[in-house]
Amino acid sequence: MIKRDSLFAEPLTQVSDFVFDEKVVEVFPDMINRSVPGYQSILHGIGQLAARFAQPHSNLYDLGCSLGAATLAMRQNVAHIDDVKLIGIDNSPAMVERCKLHLQGYRSAVPADIRCEDIRDTRIEEASVVVMNFTLQFVPPAQRDALLAAIFAGLRPGGVLLLSEKFKSPDPAMDEVLIDLHHQFKRANGYSELEISQKRAAIENVMQPDTLSTHQQRLQRLGFHQPQVWFQCYNFAAMLAVKP
């Protein structure tokens, strides 16, 4: 049963910083589908790309796995590859608990280890696929380089990073255009003006988007080959970057 997200529907005297607690977990599938343009298309693409880049005897990571949507997308597409292991990480205890239950509902021969930990502490090793589907944006900007460097080090040659992010435009007027289009998308999905503005205030301090060129330059600087945007809708994009 999918529960409808109405977390920001009533006027709040003070909007607190967004956290991934039990209340968010309850409505998360509805929230992310109605808030992130192209979310289902991106999950589909993650499945395709995992099938293409997963190597035998390797680990596939889903960093910031929430309820395991990307883990499941990979799992359904790599069952034919010998000895792959899925590792999902999230630092929200409520998410991890629900994620484990959710995955139990889908039978598969591919082992999946879901762990509650901070992705900044995760040891990435023998990886052929590392997914960060809208997670890096919650890591403080000053720590993004170190995290991506650790991912690069843990990837095998030929392995891929699948990085999806909300991004900002370097030009304020263009940024406003993209944000307006995104808000129209949310309105079309049934969110009110009040919900949109209160949610915006709640994520303002928690989620700091980079520009697409910041992402691409960082990935290149760390050694990834030719980072490529493979999906974009408004201010949301999915990139792939291969370790040479």
Ligand SMILES: Nc1ncnc2c1ncn2[C@@H]1O[C@H](C[S@+](CC[C@H]([NH3+])C(=O)[O-])CC(=O)[O-])[C@@H](O)[C@H]1O
């Ligand atoms: N430092 C951290 N360490 C671990 N987890 C973290 C950290 N910071 C944030 N998270 C976790 O990253 C997830 C981000 S949601 C990802 C959607 C999912 N990938 C999906 O494909 O459905 C995206 C969104 O809600 O916009 C949350 O579950 C946080 O608890």
Ligand SMILES: O=C(O)C(=O)Cc1ccccc1
């Ligand atoms: O809702 C938004 O405006 C977003 O940018 C996406 C989002 C989705 C789920 C949690 C936090 C942010």
